[in-house]
Amino acid sequence: MTDMADATHATTRVPLTRKPGKAAPADAAPSPGAGKTACIRTFGCQMNVHDSDRMRRMILDAGYAEVQAYEEADIVVLNTCYVRENAVDRVRGHLGELSRLKKEGRVKKVALTGCVGAAEEASGLERQFGIDLVLGTHNTYELAEFVGLPGMEETRTPDLPGTGDGDSAFVTIMTGCNYQCSYCIVPTVRGRMACRPMEDIVAEVEGLVAGGTKYITLLGQTVDAWRYDGKRFCDLLERVSEAAPRVWFTTSHPSNMEDRTLRAMGERGTIVGRLHLPVQSGSDRMLKIMHRGYKAERYRRKIEVFREAVPDGALSTDIIVGHPGETDGDHDRTLELVEDCAFDSAYIFKFSPRGGTEAAEMEGRVPDDVVQKRFLQILRAVEKNGFEANQRKVGSEEEIYIRRGLSDSGQAIGETWGGHAVRLDREVSNGAEPGDYVRASISSAGPHALYAGARG
Ligand code: SF4
Secondary structure, X not given: OOOOOOOOOOEEEOOOOXXXXXXXXXXXXOOOOOOOEEEEEEEOOHHHHHHHHHHHHHHHHOOOEEOOOHHHOOEEEEEEOOOOOXXXXXXXXXXXXXXXXXXXXXXXXXXXXXXXXXXXXXXXXHHHHOOOEEOOOOOHHHHHHHOOOOOOOOOOOOOOOOEEOOOEEEEEOEEOOOOOOOOOOHHHHHOOOEEOOHHHHXXXXXXXXXXXXXXEEEEOOOHHHOEEOOEEHHHHHHHHHHHOOOEEEEOOOOOOOOHHHHHHHXXXXXXXXXXXXXXXXXXXXXXXXXXXXXOHHHXXXXXXXXXXXXXXXXXXXXXXXOOXXXXXXXXXXHHHHHHHHOXXXXXXXXXXXXXXXXXXXXXXXXXXXXXXXXXXXXXXXXHXXXXXXXXXXXXXXXXXXXXXXXOOOOEEEEEOOOOOEEEEEHHHHOOOOOOXXXXXEOOEEOOOOEEEOOOO
């Protein structure tokens, strides 16, 4: 529901894998974590996944080995998300299990990090479950000392190397958010916007590319709000698009999205043409209540520029259904906007109140059955648009970047330069690995993906 919502709020297990070439020299002093094990469990958005990657790097540098199960871990890091209504309850469940394992002498130490670590409830949880370390989202670097590394000096803008899984990497360019959307906890838990210097970002990208990274995603809560020393996001994007072979960015805010950024997406051959631009509502009245800072007409104009600049680009958005005060008329405006913008996909959220947000206290709650009805109407409209747009691509020949190699189900997953997801069958993918390109023609299409080869 925040503007980072393109990452699903499902629980994500972050694999702890040592980067190649990182083995400690033979004559090095024993690492503090040598012979010990660590497990990181991540909940929430892409930003959290990225934070976990950074903490993982510290854990690996300290010599810990990866394990996936709590029972096998000496230390456990729970990197948490506050977005879902029952987030704290869910974390409580995990902490209960971990406290039992600690009593049995299996798990030695537990760290609670991320949005719940920064929330009011954290101190209660710390006392109740005897948590060894509680960190918010701005001081994850303190984990270094916890795992036995020398303390790190770090500003609020992270400058640790980008992380990813070999072929691709996320590079955080800014943290926090200066907006105050009625329903969002991000400004409370992540603080105000802080941007990294351009030169640091470009140097990091160049280092990653030199190390074999082929796909850079620039990351931030409102990534297009980035500015530093008179430079704006488009300046940075252009520099990065010269330094990296493939670039994307997420998540954008309509008020910050400049036309020249949209045009650069169409002009620069290394920028993926997918735009994720959360609109949240098509009603000006609701956009005002939500404090979004733009009107529906302005959003439509941005989309017109995008469609003209990147005719083949995929467009996705976030929509909140049933925010307090939403009337049938407001909902109709959203449906109209969905039709006008013809989104390829959307993350549609039924409103649920978050403690500490303005919307949680607002009157005018929308009954559940009405929310469900509106949700389905928007979902159907988006899926219809997505399906029709995908059908138009059948028969086209695409250069497809492989994101995931062949799975047990016999399909590889890739992405076109327009940012459309493609499923490739065994024959078409022909053993391609993540980071490879495959030229293939689109044989069929569903509402959510294109297919190359047999549909399987
Ligand atoms: S407050 Fe910031 S992060 Fe939250 S939804 Fe609004 S713009 Fe996005």
